[in-house]
Amino acid sequence: MNSEYDFNREVSDKYSLRGRVFHKIRNDILNGRYKEHEELKEIRIGKELGVSRTPVREALRQLELEGLVQIIPNRGAFVTGIQENDVRDIYAIRALLEGLCARWATERITAEQLEAMEENVYLAEFHAGKGHMEQMAELDNQFHHILYDACGSKMLEHQLIDYHSYVMRIRRKTLSTIERSTASNKEHRAIMEAIRAGKADLAERLASEHMKNAYENMVKNRLYDIYKKDMED
Amino acid sequence: MNSEYDFNREVSDKYSLRGRVFHKIRNDILNGRYKEHEELKEIRIGKELGVSRTPVREALRQLELEGLVQIIPNRGAFVTGIQENDVRDIYAIRALLEGLCARWATERITAEQLEAMEENVYLAEFHAGKGHMEQMAELDNQFHHILYDACGSKMLEHQLIDYHSYVMRIRRKTLSTIERSTASNKEHRAIMEAIRAGKADLAERLASEHMKNAYENMVKNRLYDIYKKDMED
């Protein structure tokens, strides 16, 4: 019998212990509860969550997959350090890949995805007027995930989600000015309209520039200095 | 007191049991011992290598990191399927990233790395004349790894190495014609010379086209059909 299975299913299920531990630690890292280079000890985390070391160990190894944790043999698991150079490189890489993503999305986006994208942009404009920063940040994340989904490439989508997670710790702070947030959403609108108009070259260029702008804004405000100083003591 | 440590150390050490299991399974996948979608059962592999399930489980989760294995909860670990679309996407992504890599390498390459690159190209020309396919394939891998190293970005290097591993199962067969192999090395030479001359734009374009050529050659010869048919039964 032809045994079918969805091989594109998410890696870490939320219902196993390992899945729950995975998401807990992941959120704690992204929300800044754990600092850079902080050691994540299996016993302590296991005790905190009421599970044994085994699912914790496996969750930590899954987190290494996302680049949020680094495991050193016989030493332990550490929260990945955010290096200034790495951030620069990631944005350069993302400038290319988000461009490619926008190009492919232009060719393959569905009506539903386009509608979701439009709704996202409109909603963000509303919240921008009200100064709702929390919602803006969330909508920004959402916009990019819609774009990743729309490109129709699991490979590219997975890659971009990984990078997105990696810089989210910083990006949340980067977007925390209403000026950049508003400008960012305008760029989203431009990308969306290029995609809707079927202009692949334009969409690619706009998405690429969107990344460069985000990075330059970050550098200008030197918002990741808070991380830098941790590395210097 | 300042406890220093090399955080760029390789993830999987070769001296722990998990490390050995990891490399064993990895080689078996790359060398084609395990077919696509083949199930990798913890007990069987553990018995074969004389270890318990624990290091096998962890090795499998590390392999998921490289994209060679997919783990489905409560079902098991399976060799990643090579989809035609994924290969197309990876080469498109690599076309961009190898270009970026060549650009950065132009700006940052060291004298030693450049010399290694030159030696590689000369040696490949020698083996091309003799028709030594094995050596050609190995030198091709080596050239790209030198390039990755020379770009001076751990982020980009790691990314490219991952993709490189992923398609190596196919690429070995792709290079198996002496014509493509020779053409490929000519492209390597052109990239190397552009880097040596400090022409970043040219190096980027050549490296990008090198990927496109490799992919088009593969499609032309339809060399991955052997994989495709496995998926259709």
Next chain:
DNA sequence: ATTGCACTAAATGTATACAATTATGCAAGA
């Protein structure tokens, strides 16, 4: 005061036992 070494404590690495889940085979019924 400093270095070196042994010893201790604590953490990770591995093996194994048990629990939960999934796959398989067979029999009963339509």
Next chain:
DNA sequence: TCTTGCATAATTGTATACATTTAGTGCAAT
């Protein structure tokens, strides 16, 4: 013959015990 249901086997998930490695402490020798 095909399907359904249950019993059983096989496999993964988790907990725990033990082995190994590492970090740190304290004491002695210089």
